Amino acid sequence: MNILAIDTSSEVLSLALLIQGKKIVETRSSGFTRHSEALAPAVEKFLKKQKIKLENIDGFAVGLGPGSFTGLRVGVSFIKTLAFALNKKAVGISSLEAIAGGVIRGDETVAVVLDAKKEKFYAAVYGQAQGLPLRNIHKPFIGTMPEIIKKAGEGARVVGHGEHFPSAAYIASRANELFQQGKFTDLLKLDPDYLHPRDCNATRPAKIKI
Numbered sequence: 001m002n003i004l005a006i007d008t009s010s011e012v013l014s015l016a017l018l019i020q021g022k023k024i025v026e027t028r029s030s031g032f033t034r035h036s037e038a039l040a041p042a043v044e045k046f047l048k049k050q051k052i053k054l055e056n057i058d059g060f061a062v063g064l065g066p067g068s069f070t071g072l073r074v075g076v077s078f079i080k081t082l083a084f085a086l087n088k089k090a091v092g093i094s095s096l097e098a099i100a101g102g103v104i105r106g107d108e109t110v111a112v113v114l115d116a117k118k119e120k121f122y123a124a125v126y127g128q129a130q131g132l133p134l135r136n137i138h139k140p141f142i143g144t145m146p147e148i149i150k151k152a153g154e155g156a157r158v159v160g161h162g163e164h165f166p167s168a169a170y171i172a173s174r175a176n177e178l179f180q181q182g183k184f185t186d187l188l189k190l191d192p193d194y195l196h197p198r199d200c201n202a203t204r205p206a207k208i209k210i
Helices: 036-049 069-086 096-104 145-152 168-180
Strands: 003-007 015-017 025-027 059-063 089-093 106-114 123-126 135-142 157-160
Touching: 003 069, 003 145, 003 168, 015 036, 015 168, 025 059, 025 089, 025 168, 036 089, 059 069, 059 168, 069 089, 096 106, 096 157, 096 168, 106 145, 123 145, 135 157, 135 168, 145 157
Parallel strands: 003 059, 059 089, 106 157
Antiparallel strands: 003 015, 015 025, 106 123, 123 135
């Protein structure tokens, strides 16, 4: 199974391709402009380098945030457009989980935090035992640092924006697991997870050419 995964929640654009359910190739580009005009050419170039045509992609995956409002809107709309146009399945994965999946080591708890302004942070807490899948201990929420540390518990490692960025490779790998289980996201319900209530606006597939 070939899966194209992207994350546009930060200034680092992450693209990954799972090839035939085995090999994962990832590329990251700093200084992402968060515009569809930059995303489509980047994906086209990435696929061309891997010698895989868009029509040979079996499924799509995207980081849902939280993060940049514009970046998330562009990224999710882009994936929805491709999935609708090619009649393919898609899944959305938390961008916080995509960070945790790239840094967590066996037998530890990690609290992923991103600045949400006004002394609050987007956060989620994940744990992993040696040899077992990543486990979500606390789903994404907004809180102060003391609240986050309390929820994470003693001994948890805190990682944040600037140190680590969402991994599209993790998103692709996790999406493959979900696809194998027959779990897909309804494209009409595939929306960014902004967390801020004022930002919770449904997105429609954008007209993006590739």
